[in-house]
Amino acid sequence: MRWKEESNINVFNKVVRSGQVLTVTGDLLLVGDVNPGGKVEASGNIYIMGRLHGIAHAGTEGDKEAIIAASYLNPTQLRIAEYISRAPDYESDGVMMECGYIDEKEDKILVDRLQVLSRKRTSLSGFERRMYNG
Template sequence: MIEENQTITIKGTKDGLTLFIDDRGSFDHVLDELADKLSEYHPKKDEPVVPVTVKLGNRYINDRQKQQLHTLIGTHNRFTIDFFDSNVIHRDEALTWKEDSEVKVVNKIVRSGQVLENVGDLLLIGDVNPGGKVISTGNIFVMGNLLGIAHAGANDDRHAVIAASYMKPSQLRIADYISRAPDYESEGVYMECGLIDDDQDKIVIDRLQVLSQKRNDISGFERRMLNG
């Protein structure tokens, strides 16, 4: 089904329907025009439910408007909205994305009994003493001695990594993986990182330089830090 006019375009794809909504018209006009288009469709009861992707362009819609579209498209039709695709996000969503994607720099020593928690990637300039704990939803980079506990990918990010100038932790944790006895000598190692090896299904310790090959999504700042 392909229909076009100034405000709405509906195109069929192999995955269902894509509904393009022009971002220049008012939302009320969009609802009226969409209602007119859908009134021409009379599905049979045994027809399969068709998923719909709604492309909004540079238009932002709130939860109430999303519910209006859900109701309009789904009522008396064999359609269901699968996804809203917009170039615009809410300020709170943007701030959350910014927080998650930034590298936060902290200059301190995490002493025994202390817990340092962070959202996004963490660069700690200082030591994590025995009994201290560092938790981050992203990667953890310790420019110092990691002697306590480090938990990266705390929101179940299995691609997170832990790196330290001197690594002799009491425990490493990435997502839900825990390494209490890492595979390195008991005296500790310098400039190493811990990451999940999918083949071995566990946390492994490797040279710091491997991160640029094994984790392509680390930022330019992190690459410069790791490569000196």
Template sequence: MIDKKQMIIIKGTKDGLTLFIEDQASFEEVMDELSDKLAENNPSHDEPVVSVTVKLGNRYLNDKQKKQLSDLIGNKNRFSIQSFDSEVIRRDEAITWKEDSEIKSINRIVRSGQVLEVVGDLLLIGDVNPGGKVVTTGNIFIMGSLRGIAHAGLNGDRDAVIAASYMKPSQLRIADYISRAPDYESEGVYMECGLIDEKQDKIVIDRLQVLSHKRKEISGFERRMQNG
């Protein structure tokens, strides 16, 4: 049996308390040990409510177990669980994560009246004609002309970007930001990209090279392409 002294570790932080739970102990043992620790604490009703982050390690808790923990911690205590942090996720959550991070490589032309919608990042080898539309939850990379509508970060990802070899869209959308067509003629030499500039609070269009320092996480896209 694991030493009970190692089952529960409580540390104070500037944001409240962090509760570390030994992930090899049984849930029943954890509840017993936690109950004993909380019994030693008798907070006054005048004390402010303290936020608690529960670190589970390689332990997965179902909704019933989370409620049991929440009830135990909150019962007669001035504590409130802010979040449960676990290294373990359910199968359906893992599948969703994989879909969200997957790159869809598609070779086609999106013509007027057509809508191409994907989950994750899109690498489109082809054009988006006027009246055509591409929509993704992630980034959009078009190896061709963008003359229609492109909507990246559909679910609210404001760090998403839209890039095209020739950028002349009728509309750009990133998360909840909307931009009209640019009022200049692209040279068509350098790939351009659209991204949200937080300082200007709008979508701006710039050369693709700016992504190397404005969106460093895009390098993950390159690695995924190289690794298939």
């Protein structure tokens, strides 16, 4: 049954406000925003259909293949497994439709256009199959 929990997509339709923490086992699909001071954590991937202004931690159990994707990415901190990437020192307006993932060659979290995921994380196509097949 643990495999079913870990492959589960947990869907929430809410705003994660400052001081709130949303933690799930498996993948997280959040339809809403993460405000500054809010935090979302998942043992799998994190997909945010909204604005990420707070903290997102994917792969909390050490999954370096986990990703964080958001409609609007302007986080205070991104974490994937044990890797941490903080907000840039310069003022940023955030970027639409981007994702964070660990690049093994550079040994750090990179933020790039959402379209690169089809090349960087080919295993994500399983997300589609799970949606169709239950």
